[in-house]
Amino acid sequence: MKEDFLHYVWQYKKFAFPNLTTVSGEEITIVNTGQYLKQSGPDFFNAQIIIGHQKWAGNVEIHLKSSDWYLHQHENDDHYNNVILHVVWEHDTPIFRKYNSEIPTLALKSYIEQDVLKQYLSLTSPKSWIYCENQIASIDQFFFKNWLERLFFERLERKAIPIEELLQETDNDWESVLFYMLAKNFGLNTNGEIFLKMAKSIPFSIIRKERFEVENLEALLMGKVDLLPMDAEDYYAKDLHNRSTYIMQKHRLKKTFVEPVQFFKHRPDNFPTIRLAQLAMLYHKRQNLFAEIIATHSMEDFYKLFEVGVSSYWENHYQFEKESPKKKKQFSKSFIDLLVINTIVPFQFTYAKSQGKEISEQLLRLMETIAPEKNIIIEKFSNFGVNSKNAFETQSLLQLKNNYCNHSKCLQCALGIQLLKK
Structure with missing residues (x-):
């Protein structure tokens, strides 16, 4: 189990909404799960949640275990003072803010939809090369092409960085x-x-x-x-x-x-x-x-x-x-x-x-007019049913492998999320 799976579950509401309670038994009603920040500080910003009879607006932090709060030393960080709900896979200890007020905790383990959990375990099962190697060829081609475009421009943005650094060194001498x-x-x-x-x-x-x-x-x-x-x-x-x-x-x-x-x-x-x-x-x-x-x-x-x-x-x-x-x-x-x-x-x-x-x-x-590149990564994708017709597709697949697959970022990848939705 990885924390990014819990981020996915919370962001896309893949858990049973009715009858949610905190670990101490208070009823929870989720008005808004918040905005997924993907940066330093709490995971979800500006959530709205009713706990008991009190409506709260603030941030949500997600961990595998409640004790991870202390492992990451959030109790000493002012950025976490506005956390209104601590969402975890399993609860193992009460959590307190910097000034000793307890944070309500939701343990998702009992509420996650079993089909979602089964798909996640299938997606992250042992692999020979990438986790979705046996499923990637089944993804809708229109959806796949859209994700390749996003990957292509991510790669271009990365390649632009050394050019921009050299421009600074040369006072913009192109x-x-x-x-x-x-x-x-x-x-x-x-x-x-x-x-x-x-x-x-x-x-x-x-x-x-x-x-x-x-x-x-x-x-x-x-x-x-x-x-x-x-x-x-x-x-x-x-x-x-x-x-x-x-x-x-x-x-x-x-x-x-x-x-x-x-x-x-x-x-x-x-x-x-x-x-x-x-x-x-x-x-x-x-x-x-x-x-x-x-x-x-x-x-x-x-x-x-x-x-x-x-x-x-x-x-x-x-x-x-x-x-x-x-x-x-x-x-x-x-x-x-x-x-x-x-x-x-x-x-x-x-x-x-x-x-x-x-x-x-x-x-x-x-x-799209340039012949596809030939290298071991492109050859491997071909072995799993993903064939490239041009350099746009090979550049996108290189970005996919190097920046997502190699770092197990399945739940930050549109293909991984699509497979979970099946």
């Missing part, structure tokens, strides 16, 4: 923050944080000044992550090393390096050298990148926007001084999909919010 977020995502999971630190160590004003020569951008980015060989015989490596030294001196940049980048377990097209060469070419070719990204709303146009490759040297190299068969090394569609999902959509969402604009439907339509 172009700088876009560069930081793109750099992070170019690094993927392995090198993402390293690329982000690298990008933040370079004032974006320098990117603006140096982007007219792609070699200067390569020298700057690769020099900052210590990818330029010191004693290379390769002419291009020597040139970038010299350019890096000159640019660092010209702009008075510190030579301290961030952590070493990782090549291990990456396919060659994802080597940090190639991703940085692509990032450099992107900022060389698209000198109004911020404006273009804000103005682009279809995947077809995003594929065109990111239709850039690498400088000629990297067409037949994956690493310095190691020649390979020639390949243009343009962005793959799957990589552009990842950029749009993880960087551009959260960025457009945050920017629109800052401008007071509503673009929710536009972002939903865009995400």
